[in-house]
Amino acid sequence: MKIAYLGPRGTFTEQAVQALLAQINEISKVDQIEYIPKKTIPDCLVACKNKEVQYALVPIENSIEGSVNMTLDWIIHEGKIPIQAEYTLPIQQSALIHPQFNPASLDEVEKVFSHPQAIAQCHHFLREHCPGSEWIYMKSTAEAVEHVSKNPQEKWLAIGTSIAAKNYNLSIYQESIQDYDNNHTRFVLLGEDPLVEKQDFQDWLTSQKETESQEEDEVQKSEEGFTCKSSLLITQPENFPGTLYQVLAAFSWRRLDLTRIESRPTKKALGSYFFLIDLVHPIDDILLPGAIAEVEALGFQVRVLGRYPCFFKKR
Ligand SMILES: O=C(O)C(=O)C[C@]1(C(=O)O)C=C[C@@H](O)C=C1
Missing domain, CATH: 3.40.190.10 (Periplasmic binding protein-like II)
Known part of the structure; x- marks a missing residue:
């Protein structure tokens, strides 16, 4: 199996891809992996689109600097490759x-x-x-x-x-010259097929919770069910007042927990935007399809960019 990442050797993305695959390998054995360093984020994503590699790992958001627009825009406009996993890495510059x-x-x-x-x-x-x-x-x-x-x-x-x-x-x-101590970058793994089956992920989470030596925040995250995410791209029918409010209401009354909302230009006209929404939910969430159906019934288009497990670095 080949995985492209932003290289050369020694990038944060390399640390993230190796750590993510090590965790995934604990859950279900993955084939022998060949890590392929690429010079740019689009090079990683194009290699995945052209099937030169099965997966690509790229940064998507940093806690200090915000979104990596190059990644977001590529996912929105260029490729239809789903997100299969997320990895959050602490960043020490x-x-x-x-x-x-x-x-x-x-x-x-x-x-x-x-x-x-x-x-x-x-x-x-x-x-x-x-x-x-x-x-x-x-x-x-x-x-x-x-x-x-x-x-x-x-x-x-x-x-x-x-x-x-x-x-x-x-x-x-x-060491540690970043302006804020709490510096984290989120990376996403894109590819056509899931690397982790739902049931295997669920079993792994249960076993993690049972392990007493777990770090406190990991246990807390698992207990709160903050372990599975969905990313949605929402296109509004036309720019009439209150559109964002209508979308948010569909998630809000179901108590679906949004972790991020962002608008990106559709690139068609000034002031025309997509909404990108991430939400966390239990692995088998039954409320989300209803929320998506409600948003669609209001005339919005909803594209699911991925439903995926989230991993983070064990301290
Ligand atoms: O240049 C690197 O080492 C990368 O992996 C890229 C990247 C990024 O694009 O955000 C990854 C993590 C850090 O936030 C800084 C740079």
Whole structure:
């Protein structure tokens, strides 16, 4: 089985894809996996659409920076590949420099390289510690680390993972430089077929709850049933007043728990939007089909982008 992810080696996405598949493998054995690094998010998704790989793992949302619009827009406009799983990874950004560059302070840094999401997560740090620096966006944090590693003579800094620092022989100047401690990125696995059967996931959850050594928040999440999600794309019939209210009412009176609502441009006209809604529910939710039917009866189109299990990093 082949899975594309945003590479090269040493990205956060690589950490996420390996951790997700390890968890899935605990639930039901998966075939031998070949991880295929791709240079960009669209490259991952196109490889999946063209069946060069069976699955693609891409970032979709960060707790500091918000949505990864490239992923959202591709899912909406380009491909009809369903979401099969979600993985949430804590993100620790590190300031990395070449071992030959020995600055007295980061004031000396002339250029900072990283992925736009990573730079955005460290704005305060960069303004305070590297005020004169130029910020240069790369396709991934690992690409930035690799670039700095190949230019020992430069006064450059990369923002990336400590694993990438090791892979490319950079020194870790400072760890955990993101502006907010609670930094998490959600990733989604896209593919035609589910990797985990419902019943297997249910059995696994039950066994997790029974394990006393479980981390507190994991147990809480499982007990609250926050383990299965549905993502819906809702298109409004026309822009008449109160449309969003009508959609929300269908979920609200059924007490369906929305975790995210977002509008994205339909790209047809200024002011024309899709609504993207994520909700958490028990694995066998019986209320959701009724809510979808009600929204459709109001004249909206509803596309289910996926109904999938959610995983997160065990501490
Ligand atoms: O550049 C990487 O290392 C990635 O895996 C991409 C990415 C992203 O696109 O959000 C993943 C997690 C972090 O939020 C920063 C960057």
